[in-house]
Amino acid sequence: WKLQNIYGILLCGSDEGAFVINENSSSRIKGVDGTWNFHPLTHHPGYVLASDYKGFYILKKKGNNFHFINRIKGFTVSSGMFEEDADGSIWICHWQKGIYHIRLNENLSGIKSIHLYCKNKGLVVCENNLLCKINGKIYISSVDGIYSYDSKKDKLVYNKPMSMIFNTYSSSLKIYETPKHDLWAIKSGFLAIAHRKGKSYEVDSTSYRNIVSRLQVGLGDIGIIDSTHIILNYDNGFYVVENNFHNQTQDNKLFIRYIIGANNS
DSSP states (O other): OEEEEETTEEEEEETTEEEEEETTEEEEOTTOOSEEEEEEOTTSTTEEEEEETTEEEEEEEETTEEEEEEEOBTOOOOOSOEEEOTTSOEEEEETTTEEEEEEEOTTSSBEEEEEEESGGGTOSOSSSOEEEEETTEEEEEETTEEEEEETTTTEEEEOHHHHHHHOOOSSOOEEEEOTTSOEEEEETTEEEEEEEETTEEEEEOSTTHHHHTTBOOSSOOEEEOSSSEEEEEETTEEEEEETTOOOOOOOOOOOOOOOOOSSOO
8 A cells, every 4th residue: 555765664554564674575563454654753753653444553663663652542533645734733534524633642642632624614525535735734635626724714725726726626636746846636537747836837737648547546646756756556567757758749741742622713
C-alpha cells in the first residue's frame, strides 16, 4: 500500500503489515496489522502516526529502525488517507462517513477531540471525499470542487479559486504537491499537472492522455520521486513521468494534389 522514506529509513505498508526495508532485506514491525500509510508527526519528532486495518497506531524511531509504541485509543476508524495540519491536528477521510478532524493527547495514546464533517458541515456528499495538502494547508476534494476549513464557522467551505485550477467535477480528485509546488491531479479518465506560476497555475491536461486509461486509479498512488519526476502505477508495472514532459508535435504540411470543380462554371 505504501513506500515512504521517513528519517532516512524506508517504510513499507502492505497487506501483511508494516516493514522496515534495509537494502535487500526487510523486517516486520511487530504488533501491527495490514498497514495503509505513515506520517511523521512534526510536533513529536521521531514519532510516526500510521494506519492499519484496525485503526491508528504510533511508531517511534530507535536507531535505524522503527518500533510499535501503542494504538490510538478511542478511535477505531480505518483509513489510508490522512494529513497532519500545521497545528498538529489530524485530518482523516473515510470513504463513506465524511472527513474526521481529530486531536491526539500529549502522550499520543488517545484522542483529545473528534469532529466529523459531512453534509451537516458544508459538504454536499459524505462519500468519497479526498484530502490533499497544498502549500502547507489542508484541502478537501469533493464531487463539486475543493473545500477548505473555516475555523470561525467550524465547517468546510467551498474554495472557488482552488476549484478552478483543474476545473473538473463529478468525482473527487487525488491531488499531490511536488517539491516545486506544482500540483498533480488524477481521477478516472483524467491526469493533469498544474505548473505553479507565481500565485497562479498553468494546467497541462493533454500531454499525459495516452497513459490515462492504463493507470490504476482506485487503489493507485502518485509517488514523488524528486522535484522533476513522479511514479505512477498501472495494472502491470510503473510509469516514471517527467513533470515538464510535453508531447512532441509534428509539423504536418498540407499538400494539395488536385482540385475538382463542383459545377460546370
